Amino acid sequence: FAxxxxxxxxxxxxxxxxxxxxxxxxxxxDIATVMFFALSLGLLARGKxxxxxxxxxxxxxxxxxxxxxxxxxxVYFYNKLPFRQYCLGVAYQGTSYIAIKLAIMAVYAGVPGTxxxxxxxxxxxxxxxxxVWFAVLLFxxxxxxxxxxxxxxxxxxxxxxxxxxxxFPVQLILHIFLGxxxxxxxxxxxxxxxxxxxA
Numbered sequence: 001f002a003x004x005x006x007x008x009x010x011x012x013x014x015x016x017x018x019x020x021x022x023x024x025x026x027x028x029x030d031i032a033t034v035m036f037f038a039l040s041l042g043l044l045a046r047g048k049x050x051x052x053x054x055x056x057x058x059x060x061x062x063x064x065x066x067x068x069x070x071x072x073x074x075v076y077f078y079n080k081l082p083f084r085q086y087c088l089g090v091a092y093q094g095t096s097y098i099a100i101k102l103a104i105m106a107v108y109a110g111v112p113g114t115x116x117x118x119x120x121x122x123x124x125x126x127x128x129x130x131x132v133w134f135a136v137l138l139f140x141x142x143x144x145x146x147x148x149x150x151x152x153x154x155x156x157x158x159x160x161x162x163x164x165x166x167x168f169p170v171q172l173i174l175h176i177f178l179g180x181x182x183x184x185x186x187x188x189x190x191x192x193x194x195x196x197x198x199a
Contacts, residue, residue: 010199014192014195018031018188018192018195019031026185027185029062029063030185032063033059033062033065033188033189034191036055036058036062036063036066037059037189039055040052040055040056040059041072041159041192041193043055044072044076044159045159049085049089053089053092053093056093056096056097057096057100060096060097060100061104064097064101064104066097067097068166068170068189069093070090070093071166071167071170072166073089073090073093075162076159076162076166077089116178117178118177119177119178119180120176122180122181123175123177123180123181125181126180126181126182127181130182133182137182137184145194145198146194148197148198149164149193149194149197150197156197160193160196160197161197163193164197167189167190167193168187168190168193168194171186174186
């Protein structure tokens, strides 16, 4: 934003909207996830790769969905960085992510639970069984945000467009196959992108 006052007001309102969205079934790491993704995208937008790489490690400890940032990095920075720097950036993120994931899995190996849950039938059934709430969620919230985000699409910054197109569809697929019905908080990584696109 050209006007700092307007940018501050938008940031404040965006944070409040994010808190409201996440409070439905909140987990302790959800708010930090939104912050890490917003910060990471901001650092990438400014070309502060060294700082981004540091934040990436901390964000990966917080939540495993940082692979979405790597996916975005692979798509957005292809042919935008010198080839060697691009390859090193992708390799660094991949190696860091795998090392952190393996370390966390080793530390919590004795804790009961499963590696992942395959639940597409249960998720879809949950939406089918409650059509009124599904309509409210889909038409009242989801499509409202997406319509605002897609409005004047070609005028939006390329970084945000690529972030939305790489991160959101993957989240939607993961939600259907591995999530729970009405678990809006799992889209936390896309909230900052949707809010900025809607602005």
